Amino acid sequence: MAESNAKMHCMVASDPPWAQMRKGVLEFCVLACMVAGPTYGFEIARKLAKHPQLLSSEGTLYPLLSRLRRQGFVETTWQESAEGPPRRYYHLTPPGRSALTNFSDAWGPFSKAVGHVLQEAM
Amino acid sequence: MPSTPTGPLGARQQRLIDAYLTDLRRCLRDVDPRQAEDIEESIVEHITAAFAHAGTPSVEDVQAVLEELGPVERIVSAADTRTSAVSDSSTVATAPPSGASAGAIALLLLAVLALASSGLWFIGGPLGLVAAVAGLMAARRPGAGRKLYAAAGWVGLCAVTLTVVFAMVLTSATTTVSPDEPAVLTSSTATSIPPTR
Numbered sequence: 001m002a003e004s005n006a007k008m009h010c011m012v013a014s015d016p017p018w019a020q021m022r023k024g025v026l027e028f029c030v031l032a033c034m035v036a037g038p039t040y041g042f043e044i045a046r047k048l049a050k051h052p053q054l055l056s057s058e059g060t061l062y063p064l065l066s067r068l069r070r071q072g073f074v075e076t077t078w079q080e081s082a083e084g085p086p087r088r089y090y091h092l093t094p095p096g097r098s099a100l101t102n103f104s105d106a107w108g109p110f111s112k113a114v115g116h117v118l119q120e121a122m
Numbered sequence: 123m124p125s126t127p128t129g130p131l132g133a134r135q136q137r138l139i140d141a142y143l144t145d146l147r148r149c150l151r152d153v154d155p156r157q158a159e160d161i162e163e164s165i166v167e168h169i170t171a172a173f174a175h176a177g178t179p180s181v182e183d184v185q186a187v188l189e190e191l192g193p194v195e196r197i198v199s200a201a202d203t204r205t206s207a208v209s210d211s212s213t214v215a216t217a218p219p220s221g222a223s224a225g226a227i228a229l230l231l232l233a234v235l236a237l238a239s240s241g242l243w244f245i246g247g248p249l250g251l252v253a254a255v256a257g258l259m260a261a262r263r264p265g266a267g268r269k270l271y272a273a274a275g276w277v278g279l280c281a282v283t284l285t286v287v288f289a290m291v292l293t294s295a296t297t298t299v300s301p302d303e304p305a306v307l308t309s310s311t312a313t314s315i316p317p318t319r
Contacts, residue, residue: 040167040171041164041167041168041171042167042168042171042172043171045168049190056192057190057191057192057193057196057197058168058190058191058192059165059168059191059192059194059196059197059200060192060196060197060199060200062160062161062164062165062168062197063157063161063197063198063200063201064200065164066157066160066161066164066201067157069160070157081174083171083174083175084170084171084174085167085170087167087171088163088164088167
């Protein structure tokens, strides 16, 4: 009972309206940040945080990165940093790249369809 | 447990970070321990990276970084409840990590080897013990290959038990040799050995 209450206390009461939409695309935006090459968490967070619709709290990136790693879509390596302790760099694996390509192919027609429907309705 | 960023931080700044990480750990109690550790380490790395160029960050700088990270409840909520579109849309995502299964199979082979060599206590005992402890501990954690790990653990345990039994039989079968008396085996199957001159 006490554990259940603690868990409830740790839950967030409400999310913004676009939270559901974000769940479907954020993973792929994170994968897209690695296309140019390996990058570290802080860099990804700062890039995505420019778009609050995608990432309102930078900390929520890390459970997602952990999951992507467990799923085999990204791998990590430690690299020395001139500015402090070694950093964990994330890079795309072949399955991760393939998933991103599939999403990218589907995203164009999908967003176009939504745009058409909204345009006709409004 | 990851350490908090060490650098040119003032006492108040360090207290703010420590309090944030303490709250995070508290909220991560219900998350899978490996994932919780991963998340905590990543947050520490993020804070360290945020101050890499800042020289000595002020209290306001620290507060700003922690606010941008967001409430710890929101971070933990992302670990607990966010469904992964990647795993829903890709068959690759549902496949268990091959590394975990390979590890479980290797441990099972080790346990079988321990069982096969349980007559040799100095080989079967240590190998069986390693397989039993590692297998049963890994089987308690969620993830791929849990059944294999459990099997390896139990086979390892059997190997240890058999090794102990063999060792006890061998110990009870040791001979007591006296210069004037014939050596007599002390086990129930003992036979008299004529004295040697």
